[in-house]
Amino acid sequence: xxxxxxxxxxxxxxxxxxxxxxxxxxxxxxxxxxxxxxxxxxxxxxxxxxxxxxxxxxxxxxxxxxxxxxxxxxxxxxxxxxxxxxxxxxxxxxxxxxxxxxxxxxxxxxxxxxxxxxxxxxxxxxxxxxxxxxxxxxxxxxxxxxxxxxxxxxxxxxxxxxxxxxxxxxxxxxxxxxxxxxxxxxxxxxxxxxxxxxxxxxxxxxxxxxxxxxxxxxxxxxxxxxxxxxxxxxxxxxxxxxxxxxxxxxxxxxxxxxxxxxxxxxxxxxxxxxxxxxxxxxxxxxxxxxxxxxxxxxxxxxxxxxxxxxxxxxxxxxxxxxxxxxxxxxxxxxxxxxxxxxxxxxxxxxxxxxxxxxxxxxxxxxxxxxxxxxxxxxxxxxxxxxxxxxxxxxxxxxxxxxxxxxxxxxxxxxxxxxxxxxxxxxxxxxxxxxxxxxxxxxxxxxxxxxxxxxxxxxxxxxxxxxxxxxxxxxxxxxxxxxxxxxxxxxxxxxxxxxxxxxxxxxxxxxxxxxxxxxxxxxxxxxxxxxxxxxxxxxxxxxxxxxxxxxxxxxxxxxxxxxxxxxxxxxxxxxxxxxxxxxxxx
Amino acid sequence: xxxxxxxxxxxxxxxxxxxxxxxxxxxxxxxxxxxxxxxxxxxxxxxxxxxxxxxxxxxxxxxxxxxxxxxxxxxxxxxxxxxxxxxxxxxxxxxxxxxxxxxxxxxxxxxxxxxxxxxxxxxxxxxxxxxxxxxxxxxxxxxxxxxxxxxxxxxxxxxxxxxxxxxxxxxxxxxxxxxxxxxxxx
Numbered sequence: 001x002x003x004x005x006x007x008x009x010x011x012x013x014x015x016x017x018x019x020x021x022x023x024x025x026x027x028x029x030x031x032x033x034x035x036x037x038x039x040x041x042x043x044x045x046x047x048x049x050x051x052x053x054x055x056x057x058x059x060x061x062x063x064x065x066x067x068x069x070x071x072x073x074x075x076x077x078x079x080x081x082x083x084x085x086x087x088x089x090x091x092x093x094x095x096x097x098x099x100x101x102x103x104x105x106x107x108x109x110x111x112x113x114x115x116x117x118x119x120x121x122x123x124x125x126x127x128x129x130x131x132x133x134x135x136x137x138x139x140x141x142x143x144x145x146x147x148x149x150x151x152x153x154x155x156x157x158x159x160x161x162x163x164x165x166x167x168x169x170x171x172x173x174x175x176x177x178x179x180x181x182x183x184x185x186x187x188x189x190x191x192x193x194x195x196x197x198x199x200x201x202x203x204x205x206x207x208x209x210x211x212x213x214x215x216x217x218x219x220x221x222x223x224x225x226x227x228x229x230x231x232x233x234x235x236x237x238x239x240x241x242x243x244x245x246x247x248x249x250x251x252x253x254x255x256x257x258x259x260x261x262x263x264x265x266x267x268x269x270x271x272x273x274x275x276x277x278x279x280x281x282x283x284x285x286x287x288x289x290x291x292x293x294x295x296x297x298x299x300x301x302x303x304x305x306x307x308x309x310x311x312x313x314x315x316x317x318x319x320x321x322x323x324x325x326x327x328x329x330x331x332x333x334x335x336x337x338x339x340x341x342x343x344x345x346x347x348x349x350x351x352x353x354x355x356x357x358x359x360x361x362x363x364x365x366x367x368x369x370x371x372x373x374x375x376x377x378x379x380x381x382x383x384x385x386x387x388x389x390x391x392x393x394x395x396x397x398x399x400x401x402x403x404x405x406x407x408x409x410x411x412x413x414x415x416x417x418x419x420x421x422x423x424x425x426x427x428x429x430x431x432x433x434x435x436x437x438x439x440x441x442x443x444x445x446x447x448x449x450x451x452x453x454x455x456x457x458x459x460x461x462x463x464x465x466x467x468x469x470x471x472x473x474x475x476x477x478x479x480x481x482x483x484x485x486x487x488x489x490x491x492x493x494x495x496x497x498x499x500x501x502x503x504x505x506x507x508x509x510x511x512x513x514x515x516x517x518x519x520x521x522x523x524x525x526x527x528x529x530x531x532x533x534x535x536x537x538x539x540x541x542x543x544x545x546x547x548x549x550x551x552x553x554x555x556x557x558x559x560x561x562x563x564x565x566x567x568x569x570x571x572x573x574x575x576x577x578x579x580x581x582x583x584x585x
Numbered sequence: 586x587x588x589x590x591x592x593x594x595x596x597x598x599x600x601x602x603x604x605x606x607x608x609x610x611x612x613x614x615x616x617x618x619x620x621x622x623x624x625x626x627x628x629x630x631x632x633x634x635x636x637x638x639x640x641x642x643x644x645x646x647x648x649x650x651x652x653x654x655x656x657x658x659x660x661x662x663x664x665x666x667x668x669x670x671x672x673x674x675x676x677x678x679x680x681x682x683x684x685x686x687x688x689x690x691x692x693x694x695x696x697x698x699x700x701x702x703x704x705x706x707x708x709x710x711x712x713x714x715x716x717x718x719x720x721x722x723x724x725x726x727x728x729x730x731x732x733x734x735x736x737x738x739x740x741x742x743x744x745x746x747x748x749x750x751x752x753x754x755x756x757x758x759x760x761x762x763x764x765x766x767x768x769x770x771x
Contacts, residue, residue: 050724053736085723245678245718283624283661284719286732324620324659341619343658359613402679402722409723444678474722476678490681 003067004040004075008175013303016311020189023302024180031181037094040073041118044092046169047078048255049287055107056089062108066115074118080256082136082169084156085409086428087129092169098123099131099142102151123148130154135170137162137412156407159426161388163396164372165412168256173291176298179259185304187378188263191270192312195378197227200271204374206382208394213239213330213367214442214471214547216460219374222364225354226272229362236268237358237365238279239335240288243327244443245494247474249398250368252410254281254288257372258295262318264371266305267378268364269316276317278358280335283323293320327498331546332365334500345500346546367472369398389415393459397470401427403477404434419463420454423477434479438562442471444491445551447558448478467558469551484563485570488556489517495552506549509540513553525571530560593666594630594637602629603644615645619655623662631671632663667711668704670750673729677718680725688726689714692743710750 014020034042043063047056060076067074082090087104093114094100101123103114110126117125123146130151133140137160141152151157162168171178179185191200205220226234238261242250254261265277281289296318299305307315321339328334329344336358338344357363373395377385386394393415399422400410407428423429423439430436438448447467449456456463460470478487496510513536516529537553544550560567568574607622609615622641627633633656635649642649656662674693676685697705697712704711719727724736728743735746 049734050721050736053721053724053734243718246722247718248722251721284715319617321617322621322624324624325661326659338620339617341616341655343655400722402725403682440678476682476722478682482682486686487678487681490678494678 003064004073008177011176011298011301013301014310015303017189017193020185020310023177024186027177027181031178034075035094037096037098040075042075042077042094044077044079044094044169046081046088046090046092048081048252050085051081051088051090054088058108059089059091059106059111062111063115066111070115070119072115072119074115077172079169079171080173081252083165083252083410083412084129084407086407090129090169093118093123097121099133099145101131101145101148102129102136103127104129122146130157135162135166137166155428156411156426159413159417159421160411161396161414162412163376163388164253164260164369165256165398165410166376167260168252171257173256173258174294174298176259176295176302179257183379184259184375185263187375188266188270188304189310191267191378192310192314197271197273200267200378201227203377203382204271207373207377207385208382208392209370209373209377209385210393210460211367212369212373212397212473214445214469216470219366219370222354222366223268223271226274226362226364229355231362233359233361234272234274235358235361235363236265236272236274236277237336237339237353237363238265238277238368238371239330239332239365240279240281240368241323241330241335242472242474243282243284243323243325243330244445244472244474246402246440246476247400247443247472249400249410249473251282251285251288252400253368253372253398254285254292258288258292259299260372260375261292261368262295262299262305264366264374265318266316267374268366268371270314272362272364274364275315276319278319278321278339280321280323280329280339282330283325289320289322296320326500327494328500328546328548331548334546335365336363343500345502346548348545390457390459392461397458397473399458399473399475401475401477404431404479404481405429405477406431413458415459416457416462418455418457419449419468420451422458423475424454430477430479434481437478437480437482438484440476440478440487440555442469442551443474444494444555445469445471445547447554448484448562450562467554467561469554484559484566485517485520488559488567489514489521491555492517492552495548499548499552503544503546503549505540505543506545506552509536510552512536513540513556517556520567520570523570523572525567527568527571527573527575529571530564530567533557534560594626594632594634596636596640598629599626599637599640600644602626603641607641607644609645615647618645619647619652620659623652623656627662631667632665634664663702663711665702665704668709670709670731671711671713672747672750673713673715673719675715675719675721675725675727675729677715677722677725677727679718679722680727683725685726688738688740688743691740692747696744696747705751707751710747 089106091103091106105127113125128148131145131148132151136151141150201223209219210216240250269277305318329338331346334344334346353363353365389395396412396414398412411426438450446469449468453466492514496514499506501507519525537557540553607618626637638652639649642652726738728735
């Protein structure tokens, strides 16, 4: 007896809808049986680039060695990660008669204790994070088990509602059958057989799902204009080129659930009648690219992509393109140019890409997260989706938070939580020894928010009054050890390097602001420079063509407004500090 | 601007891979295949040379200047032979907040004494400070060596890592990877 490897059902080409339903039922039965732990205990270990960096390989090796010596039969699965990066490596145990138990901070030393616990029916060993029934963030709350509280009561999970991350950690990302077993591709089949194009788009419009890449344009409206466009050839293009500092939600989504993104692209393709779906992935994500390529291959083998899909006579091709490390290619039109094999420089709009996109054809360009929402909207209806979140910002949003904060990682919460709740509650607040100073919103494109702004709701419009921005929802928390001058310099340098050079205000303006900030960094600033920086920044914002230029100086402006004293301190002509009381006082 | 040294790139291999995986059906696909084929060459040899660009260009029936113009726009492409290992240091905002700059100042600059995209004199290590983000912000400060993440670096761990890289295989060249077969419609 040793580590058990469950067999993969062979991938056969599905000829029609009946064959798909058959596979779905078979896969569901097999998956549920496996997850119940009836035949054997199942260990699911979160495996990704980042857990590997935290030593998950040695944990797996320890489990394998122990299982071997003990002569028990246990299945080890590698799943995508759950999002609670701070607690990695994470191991989930499923045994018949137990709820699922999640252990965190697992080291090879914990392995014997966990295996002893499984043998002796003692779940409360090592560091259990919590128990759950179906998924970590589901609504069913189990009774505490052997003193282990439900995970739903855990601070990190309590306010989360998982839709696009619903399968994160529960399925093996490389297995098509597990995705199908959890309801995958059913929406795609439904959209293809049971719905007209107009109906699909109507659901998307009802849901009012807005673009998750930053701009917040309603996806349904975009799809509608693509459908209305009278052109034989249309494309769907999934923008998976994040490249933005501190944003990694798209990478995780491609790593933990690549099929969901494929399904989203396919639904969009069905809705607008596109002949091909493209995805443009940033080149710095080796694992995401690997997982996505494998998923595409499997879906092709199963006949869900390709020619005559499920006997409908419909052809949809899926093409994976990898970026070349230029940040600007995350901008829609630049990305399309990059796919076309040219330098990725944005162009003026209109015409928008939905009218004149890839190769001059109507193209729907959507973010990974937007498309990942589509299968759920088709499955449960637009009205259900619109009931989550708040007015104008419906649904959930995946946030990634970095910096010296306890709950570093990825969460999915409904829109409408306040900034304070997100940082101090869901992401567990500051690490010991660090105090909160500010939060960088929207990657490097938004303003800085401070503690005073904690009551603003996290919605597309909610954080605008204080210059914040949801953007791509990657936030960084600044603490007492970070220097604002240093960061302002860093961000301007980033934008200077990444400017494509097309618009003069962006190309030269970022450089001149950087030169001034250079002086501040060397304690050689001048008070007057601050006004010049603000003024120059205004010009860059007003006169640049694309989002990069329009957003580039925003963080710097916001930092100067909010932390002016830090900048003044570094001026050679700074006002005298009146630290000693004057005699006349 | 670039000193081009291309003697290590096996042009027959490039030609073979181009024929095998990057044969376009039409003009449109030929354009789309410029970037993937450049990436394939860089994946295998670590850099792209003028000769390789010529092979790609003639196979895709596009002018070499056009291909070169694309290659120079993108930050990922190298035009000089890199060392045996490539050390990428993430300079994303999250990594910076948790101390990537400290690693640069305390370890990289004093020990290696080389700048961005430069190689140590013994040809073992190429340094690249990644301007954007490697996308594993939860694990910062982050380094990447030959495609493998090394997370939560401290000065000690980075020192050990550099020791390993500098002591390792001597001048055997980069480990050769198999073609990733990313071309075409599949």
